Amino acid sequence: MSESLLNAAAAKFDQAEVYRVESESHQVSFESNRLKEIMRRDTSGVALRVIDDGRIGFSSTTDAGREAELVDRVASLVPFGSEASFEFPEPSGYPTVDIVDPAVAHVAQQSMIDTGQGLIERLLDEWPDLLCDARIGWSTGRGRIMNSAGIDAEYEQTSYYCSLGAQLIRGTDMLNVWAGFGSSHLFGEAELDRLLQTVRRSLRWSKETALATANTGDLPVIFTPRGVGATLLHPLMSGFNGKNVANGSSPLGDRWGENIVDERVSIYDDPLIAGASGSRPFDDEGVASRRHALIDKGIAGGPLLDLQTAGQLGKTSTGAAGRGLASTPSPSSSVIDIAAGDTHFEDMISGVKEGLVIEELLGAGQGNELGGDFRANVSLGYKIEHGEIVGRVKDTMISGNAYKVLSQVEQVSDSAEWVFGSMRSPAIQCLGVEVAAKDE
Amino acid sequence: MTVNQKGLGIFVKYRDLIENALNGHDADYSEIRIEETDNSRLVYRGKSLDTIAQTSGFGGNVRAVTKGGWGFASFNSFEELGAKVADAIAQSKAVGGSKTELGEVEPHVEVVPAHIVHDPAEISLDEKKRQMDHYNDLVWSVDGINSADIIYGDTSRKTFFGNSDGSYIEQEQVHVISRISAQARNGGDVQQAGFSLGSQGDYDLIRGLDEQVIDAAKRAVVLLDAKSLEGGERTVILDPVLAGVFVHEAFGHLSEGDNVYENDKLKEIMYMGRKFGGKHLNFTDGAAIPGLRGSFKYDDEGTPATRTPLVRDGELVGRLHSRETAAKLGEKPTGNARAIGYNFPPIVRMTNTIIEQGEATLEDMLEGVEDGVYVRNWYGGMTQHEMFTFSSGEAYMIRNGEIQEAVRPVMLTGNLFGTLKNLDGVGNDLGMNQGGGCGKGGQSPLPVSNGSPHIRIRNCLISGA
Numbered sequence: 001m002s003e004s005l006l007n008a009a010a011a012k013f014d015q016a017e018v019y020r021v022e023s024e025s026h027q028v029s030f031e032s033n034r035l036k037e038i039m040r041r042d043t044s045g046v047a048l049r050v051i052d053d054g055r056i057g058f059s060s061t062t063d064a065g066r067e068a069e070l071v072d073r074v075a076s077l078v079p080f081g082s083e084a085s086f087e088f089p090e091p092s093g094y095p096t097v098d099i100v101d102p103a104v105a106h107v108a109q110q111s112m113i114d115t116g117q118g119l120i121e122r123l124l125d126e127w128p129d130l131l132c133d134a135r136i137g138w139s140t141g142r143g144r145i146m147n148s149a150g151i152d153a154e155y156e157q158t159s160y161y162c163s164l165g166a167q168l169i170r171g172t173d174m175l176n177v178w179a180g181f182g183s184s185h186l187f188g189e190a191e192l193d194r195l196l197q198t199v200r201r202s203l204r205w206s207k208e209t210a211l212a213t214a215n216t217g218d219l220p221v222i223f224t225p226r227g228v229g230a231t232l233l234h235p236l237m238s239g240f241n242g243k244n245v246a247n248g249s250s251p252l253g254d255r256w257g258e259n260i261v262d263e264r265v266s267i268y269d270d271p272l273i274a275g276a277s278g279s280r281p282f283d284d285e286g287v288a289s290r291r292h293a294l295i296d297k298g299i300a301g302g303p304l305l306d307l308q309t310a311g312q313l314g315k316t317s318t319g320a321a322g323r324g325l326a327s328t329p330s331p332s333s334s335v336i337d338i339a340a341g342d343t344h345f346e347d348m349i350s351g352v353k354e355g356l357v358i359e360e361l362l363g364a365g366q367g368n369e370l371g372g373d374f375r376a377n378v379s380l381g382y383k384i385e386h387g388e389i390v391g392r393v394k395d396t397m398i399s400g401n402a403y404k405v406l407s408q409v410e411q412v413s414d415s416a417e418w419v420f421g422s423m424r425s426p427a428i429q430c431l432g433v434e435v436a437a438k439d440e
Numbered sequence: 441m442t443v444n445q446k447g448l449g450i451f452v453k454y455r456d457l458i459e460n461a462l463n464g465h466d467a468d469y470s471e472i473r474i475e476e477t478d479n480s481r482l483v484y485r486g487k488s489l490d491t492i493a494q495t496s497g498f499g500g501n502v503r504a505v506t507k508g509g510w511g512f513a514s515f516n517s518f519e520e521l522g523a524k525v526a527d528a529i530a531q532s533k534a535v536g537g538s539k540t541e542l543g544e545v546e547p548h549v550e551v552v553p554a555h556i557v558h559d560p561a562e563i564s565l566d567e568k569k570r571q572m573d574h575y576n577d578l579v580w581s582v583d584g585i586n587s588a589d590i591i592y593g594d595t596s597r598k599t600f601f602g603n604s605d606g607s608y609i610e611q612e613q614v615h616v617i618s619r620i621s622a623q624a625r626n627g628g629d630v631q632q633a634g635f636s637l638g639s640q641g642d643y644d645l646i647r648g649l650d651e652q653v654i655d656a657a658k659r660a661v662v663l664l665d666a667k668s669l670e671g672g673e674r675t676v677i678l679d680p681v682l683a684g685v686f687v688h689e690a691f692g693h694l695s696e697g698d699n700v701y702e703n704d705k706l707k708e709i710m711y712m713g714r715k716f717g718g719k720h721l722n723f724t725d726g727a728a729i730p731g732l733r734g735s736f737k738y739d740d741e742g743t744p745a746t747r748t749p750l751v752r753d754g755e756l757v758g759r760l761h762s763r764e765t766a767a768k769l770g771e772k773p774t775g776n777a778r779a780i781g782y783n784f785p786p787i788v789r790m791t792n793t794i795i796e797q798g799e800a801t802l803e804d805m806l807e808g809v810e811d812g813v814y815v816r817n818w819y820g821g822m823t824q825h826e827m828f829t830f831s832s833g834e835a836y837m838i839r840n841g842e843i844q845e846a847v848r849p850v851m852l853t854g855n856l857f858g859t860l861k862n863l864d865g866v867g868n869d870l871g872m873n874q875g876g877g878c879g880k881g882g883q884s885p886l887p888v889s890n891g892s893p894h895i896r897i898r899n900c901l902i903s904g905a
Contacts, residue, residue: 037511058492249625363820371628395855403628
């Protein structure tokens with residue numbers, strides 16, 4: 001089917017590309033400490049993108065019965081299409097990336113149920129008042145990209161994931177904590193233990209409530225690996241997105257090669273890491289994957305580019321095209337890898353006289369992320385006094401600018417941890433985070 | 441049983457297929473929902489058109505419940521439909537260990553046509569593009585603009601729903617959305633301003649926006665020189681659009697029955713009659729309010745839409761339900777079970793959520809505010825149980841009862857049990873916000889609307905910018 005669609009399109013337009021995805025997934029979910037639902041999903045669809053007279057046309061469908069319509073539909077769109085600044089690429093060599101574990105698709109439903117049940121029981125043993133949710137599931141996916149320049153490439157990917165959440169209500173005070181992990185490999189006790197430890201630590205640190213001290217950035221804030229993901233990553237990444245760079249809205253516009261943050265900060269986009277969620281041998285336009293320095297020892301590396309944005313900027317694609325079935329490709333990160341430093345996390349905390357630990361935020365991304373700004377309610381964070389965590393803070397907001405905050409790094413922890421399987425980060429202690437809090 | 445005669449002859453496209461597939465199984469309840477969608481989308485970024493696309497979708501799902509356990513299977517093809525049904529039922533049995541409880545809903549057979557005012561399907565793509573090109577040009581006509589972000593989309597979603605109770609319902613919904621946003625930049629400082637619109641079945645929504653577009657572009661430029669507020673507590677007055685987002689986030693989500701039905705502690709807190717604020721607080725949700733983005737005749741479980749009072753005179757009086765959450769709380773289904781698409785099961789969602797209007801004028805509310813902020817328009821909002829945040833698209837200082845210069849937009853945060861007590865003014869000028877979408881449980885953006893008159897909140901925590 002893909003061949004005939006490509007042939008029909010290639011006969012009619014200057015260039016054509018067919019992208020086809022198929023996936024199968026299976027998930028068990030627990031709600032309020034009990035098994036609630038089992039879901040299976042089969043998904044398939046195809047997208048056609050063409051270049052004709054220098055313009056781009058795009059259409060997609062999940063209706064196998066309407067695939068034949070795609071060529072005509074694209075023909076009616078392409079005269080109005082955006083200008084193409086690229087040509088579909090020719091075949092090239094692809095790296096080998098370990099993203100398939102055949103065992104994943106053979107996980108028995110009962111084993112997933114037992115895993116969820118076991119996690120919840122272990123939490124309830126220690127905290128009988130909790131209401132726990134859990135999701136355990138796997139998926140297998142296959143993506144195929146073909147174009148009129150000769151690419152016909154396909155890869156398969158497996159994924160196994162587990163998330164565990166817990167709610168504790170005391171009076172009108174509600175606490176929600178959770179942890180999750182995903183990998184292309186089936187994982188076992190060691191990873192499940194880590195999830196439990198994360199949830200337990202959050203519960204332990206939240207036993208007491210503490211009041212945050214309002215300040216304009218002169219008190220230190222420690223972002224845990226999840227806190228880095230929740231607070232700093234998005235505002236930072238928007239500056240590296242080829243689209244924002246190409247249309248002039250990235251604050252990094254002309255600062256490539258310059259020092260933009262503290263030299264202890266190194267951030268890579270790395271789709272070659274074995275087992276990580278988001279790793280892949282080539283991107284969604286058939287361009288080979290590579291490890292890409294976003295920030296190397298504080299210096300701005302380069303933007304993430306797909307074919308179109310690379311063409312607009314007079315560069316070559318960095319293999320960063322991502323797409324959903326119903327959307328055209330655009331630059332996106334794959335697996336984010338942030339370099340560890342040299343301070344033990346425990347020593348970071350014990351070295352702080354007064355400050356905050358940020359784990360999760362509510363409402364991040366509503367502000368002006370393009371300029372690197374962040375601001376949000378601290379949905380899970382803790383107060384440090386004299387080197388010890390004294391309790392959870394609530395009714396507290398933080399704000400700042402990711403570039404400025406990462407220029408005021410005080411410490412970077414010596415172990416980088418996986419956050420949900422698609423990002424690896426150490427904890428980072430910084431100044432420059434403004435804290436607003438309710439007076440009580 | 442209601443029967444729509446027109447429907448029976450002509451449509452009922454998948455009635456036999458669904459009936460046959462659900463026949464002869466022993467789940468306590470089962471349903472099939474099939475969906476056909478057609479979408480058009482125009483996206484501008486920077487100076488030029490980024491994407492023009494037309495996409496179509498087809499898919500369906502089977503959902504079954506046995507002894508309180510749910511099974512769900514979704515697909516893009518009818519091949520092996522029988523096996524999917526068997527799968528979903530077997531899964532429900534693997535889960536079920538208690539008792540199936542579903543609120544009573546009379547079976548309906550009906551074909552519900554789309555609510556159409558000016559059908560976007562009758563406008564050529566060429567014309568849509570010319571209209572949006574024009575707005576893009578307008579944004580760029582303003583001095584100091586550095587980039588534009590413009591989206592136009594329309595979508596038709598036809599659903600075909602049948603269940604083991606004997607319901608068969610076909611419905612079509614046509615939505616039009618647009619977001620127009622302008623950016624201005626000064627070195628590393630990037631500021632943006634814009635607005636979002638939406639309608640059910642009315643393309644005219646995106647006509648005649650020249651003034652609004654130019655105004656947004658000018659605001660973006662002005663923001664470069666505007667001051668940032670320091671974080672802290674202040675009196676805020678919210679315009680109807682942002683107040684709509686406020687009620688959605690601050691109260692709407694905790695009204696959703698699925699938060700409460702298996703949570704005894706939350707039941708103790710969210711009991712009927714609980715006082716949340718003064719007599720001027722009256723909140724309502726309902727898809728039966730006609731012609732809005734969150735309006736429909738039947739929800740995705742085939743329950744007729746209603747209009748549900750949530751708060752009256754400051755007291756909790758109602759909740760939003762699916763059939764299951766209603767039965768488990770001993771309340772009636774309200775028609776709030778919604779799914780964003782065929783590959784998701786319906787969950788309890790808001791529809792059109794409103795703060796009913798009061799008597800105050802904006803001037804009444806401004807009076808006596810010595811140092812406050814007037815916040816307008818929205819950027820986003822989020823809730824985690826009793827905590828919520830929402831962001832303004834515009835902010836202006838209020839001094840001595842007067843709205844003064846623009847400051848950079850702010851994020852506001854609150855807590856259900858404190859903030860509603862501080863809500864001390866409800867205006868007389870109800871306005872609707874139709875430009876939003878709601879996300880929950882990975883299902884986003886679901887068409888919803890919300891609305892309110894101007895409201896005033898004392899001691900509201902605002903972030904620094």
